[in-house]
Amino acid sequence: MRDPLLLIVATIIVTALSISAVVHNGKAEDTMPTKSNNASNTDTITNDQPQSHPYLGMWVTGDGRIRQELLPTGRYDEARGTRRSAYQGRYRVTGTHIDYWDDTGFTADGTFVDSDTLHHGGMIFYREKT
Incomplete structure (x- = not known):
């Protein structure tokens, strides 16, 4: 009789640990993995967290085939060839490092080696000159 109860409790715990949302100030926010080796391997960011860094704008490969726009909302939109919005997701800039979390699940x-x-x-991307 105890085994089924134990199984139910274990299932509830595993499910609770695998939920990918936290509540902060009454609002559900997504969690995103980081590449650090710290004990805590998740970081919290909202889908539209404003970004303030010197790298906002359009970045383009030398051949112009790949275009990636870093939006001030903390989202990016990447075009490949004639395919608009081939990849979209969230990003975060920390110093000169950028982490991406694509909407399809890859990271x-x-x-940024210079401005x-x-x-x-x-690949090497260059800031699009306006």
Whole structure:
């Protein structure tokens, strides 16, 4: 009789630990994994957290095939060739490091080597000049 009860309790605990939302100030927020090796391997950010950093705007590969816009809402929109919005998701800039969390579930990161150059995913992006 105790085994079924134990199984139910264990299932509830596992389910509670796997939920990917937290409540902060009465509002549900998504959690996102970080690449750190800290004991806590999650970080919290809302979907539309305003970003304030010098890297906002459009970033383009040298051949113009890939265009990635870093929006002030903390979202990015990446076009590939003629395919608009091929990838979309959230990002966070910390210093010269950028972490991406794509809406489809994959993660990536990159480094701004200077104010006009981004190394990301084995590619080099340049700030689009207006």
